[in-house]
Amino acid sequence: MKINKKNFSNFFKKKKNDLKKENSNEDSNNVLEIIFDEHFQEIRQRFFQSFFFISLLIIIVFLNVNVIVEILEKPVANIKFFQLSPGEYFISTLEISIFFGLLIISPIFLNQLILFFFPSFNENEKTISRYLSISSLILFFLGLIFSYFVLIPSTLGFFINYGKNIIEPLLSFNKYISFIGILFFCSGILFQIPILQILLSLFNIISGEKMFEIWKYVIIFATIISGIFTPSVDPITQSLLAIVIILLYFIGSYGCTFLKPI
Template sequence: MEDSKFTIIEHLDELRKRIIIIVISILIGTGSSYIFIEELVDIILKPAVDLDFIYISPPELFLEYIKIAFVFGVGVSIPIIMLQTWLFIKPGLKKKEKFFILFSMIMGLIFFVSGISFAYFIITPLTLKFFANMSLNQISPLFSFSNYIKFISSLLVSFGLVFELPMIVILLTQLNLVTPFVFKKYRKIVILIVFILASLLTPPDVISQILLGVPMALLYELSILFSVILYNRKQKS
């Protein structure tokens, strides 16, 4: 009984150690990002070609700078966060589990970055251009910087999460929780749910919802293909 209590205390101490390292890395990353806030803002505004922005309250710009610095601080800390997470869970895993969990973490990060890149370089410029072209002679586009940050953040995060779909399907298949036949059987229902999720994740406009819904549907089909390949390999082995 005492040994189990001691083991729990050791785990809690280890968890606290990992969390402290993660928090410190995020704080350092946030502080470092704020030093280069002008360069970071330039990167964020790059998709908004020929658009002007305003801020409508005295602290708005400063608060947005803090948010941007924090987000980039978390971003640059992701390798440390992943490393600390891996070091915490590694002792309790078997050799095969270690390989698969590590593979999942790395591929999950790759898929997430791919989704963000797709949204940043393709979807965001198209969406902004569409709305900017709706202006009239009497009505010119003039956007709040705060609203723009919310808009682009929702798009980037949404696409980053959506691009995780193949990895989720691979995990479910590898753990024998779902077979490819289930994904095929409920294809129509899933695609309907996909477009409902697209309407919830994106800003309230049809264009953004379609631009997210279509890639989600294509990723689902790609996920089925991955699932079939993995399932067939498992059956042979």
């Protein structure tokens, strides 16, 4: 029986190549496991850091919550508050502590989030992320200030005075906190309009020039939103909110004209 040397050598070459492929696959799997473990450890570390700071801030806010309550009650200083159940005020102060704790920690949380994703960003994307994060926080806090000094007094003034001659205006503290919390959150989100525009422009969904072309629809949208958020018949407050929304939109549109899609 003759052995074909050529086939015999090809058989061993094939086996050798298969072994190399198996080894390379094992190496790649090991590398992926190492990368996954490193990312998991980093996520866990950042989570515990954020959780620690959030818990610490909530405790600090809770210990000084009476000061915050006095500030929140100022828009309706002439109204008496009551609690429907013995633990209602305690629950409300706990909610306030959590809300303000999360609000204060948000810059640190965003910073941790950006640092986690930074390794996959190029230099241009890192710069954009920094500016967007800082701008978003500033706009959110401006929204809170606008809500506290403009929206809350006008909205509550309308609802309280609406039936003032028929019923005595007494407010549940828990309902009041929930109500102004919604106004705070919604006004903070409304002030994110320029950030949303920049993201749409960066992802090449709509350009700054196109944003300027639909300005008529934006005015209608701003008028409707201002009417929803300010149910009072005061045209000054409604006009002020509409102007703020329109101004934010045009600022965002103008900024988008200088941006290039990533």
